[in-house]
Amino acid sequence: MITIESLTRTYGDFTAVDDVSFTAEAGRVTGFLGPNGAGKSTTMRVLVGLTPPTRGSATILGRRFAELPNPGREVGVLLDASAQHAGRTGREILTIAQRTMGLPKSAVEETLAKVSLTATEADRRVRNYSLGMRQRLGIGTALIGDPEVLILDEPANGLDPAGIRWMRDLLRGFADQGGTVLLSSHLLHEIEVIADDLVVIGQGRIVAQGSKQELLAAAGTLARADEASALHGALADKGIAATVSIDGAVRTDADPAAVGQIALAAGIALTELRPADGAGLEEMFLELTAASQREGHTDTTEGAAA
Ligand SMILES: Nc1ncnc2c1ncn2[C@@H]1O[C@H](COP(=O)(O)OP(=O)(O)OP(=O)(O)O)[C@@H](O)[C@H]1O
Ligand SMILES: [Mg+2]
Known part of the structure; x- marks a missing residue:
């Protein structure tokens, strides 16, 4: 140990x-x-x-x-x-x-x-x-x-x-x-x-x-639509809080069925709808990575990747 x-x-x-x-x-x-x-x-x-x-x-x-x-x-x-x-x-x-x-x-x-x-x-x-x-x-x-x-x-x-x-x-x-x-x-x-x-x-x-x-096993749902903001708005109209990440993924604590119903009622075509397994961890990790890159700790790595 x-x-x-x-x-x-x-x-x-x-x-x-x-x-x-x-x-x-x-x-x-x-x-x-x-x-x-x-x-x-x-x-x-x-x-x-x-x-x-x-x-x-x-x-x-x-x-x-x-x-x-x-x-x-x-x-x-x-x-x-x-x-x-x-x-x-x-x-x-x-x-x-x-x-x-x-x-x-x-x-x-x-x-x-x-x-x-x-x-x-x-x-x-x-x-x-x-x-x-x-x-x-x-x-x-x-x-x-x-x-x-x-x-x-x-x-x-x-x-x-x-x-x-x-x-x-x-x-x-x-x-x-x-x-x-x-x-x-x-x-x-x-x-x-x-x-x-x-x-x-x-x-x-x-x-x-x-x-x-x-x-x-972070709970919740990940959904994508051509217009993430439209989906975000439709969810908000029904009182469901959601976040939109940089890559356009909409995440919410509501279950996938509820998100699907709301999208259908609002005439929004979903391109992805699934439980958000691990997406929370992945996003947190991406944010961490982005934050440390902003502060310039990874100059050599960025140089090597370029
Ligand atoms: N001897 C040292 N003097 C000054 N700063 C140091 C020293 N050793 C490490 N650091 C700084 O401490 C921070 C953490 O470094 P560390 O090597 O522990 O990171 P790491 O998580 O192992 O990263 P990597 O994935 O790049 O290996 C860095 O900003 C590094 O520049
Ligand atoms: Mg290291």
């Missing part, structure tokens, strides 16, 4: 992590979701003792990382898959971890098999690895000590759809055996398929948390 309590981390007068509290439970995969610059990596860096908290605490299995007797055996960490020594082979990197943790030699081969790196790939230097291979190797390094807790920062970065499915199955198996998994992502859909619980962070603050089911 991971416990974060009232954690704040400031850099000068900038608050990167602002009074954050959440737990990641054993037997569950907890997704830590937030747009670029939200404070995910900072939280994780505090958690594994790479940077001290300004206020509050972060513990793993009830202890601060520095107090864990043999950290690699208790917690597997992947913070930056490209931080691996480029001149070493994958096998060498795993062998160093195996010796440091005092594990049997067989742990290296077992780990390579677990993360699906072939013998040829294992003997290649990391500089020649694809991003996906680096992620697999990084996950292998996190898993080799057979830890109880996994802390993975953007582990799905660079994985193709088959790789994401592979990771989902691996983390599912790990959690089903009682392990605790905390993984971060800036992509809602990526984390949606993997996580049991979600913690959503924006600009250093927690904006939502709960089980994936709770968060995705």
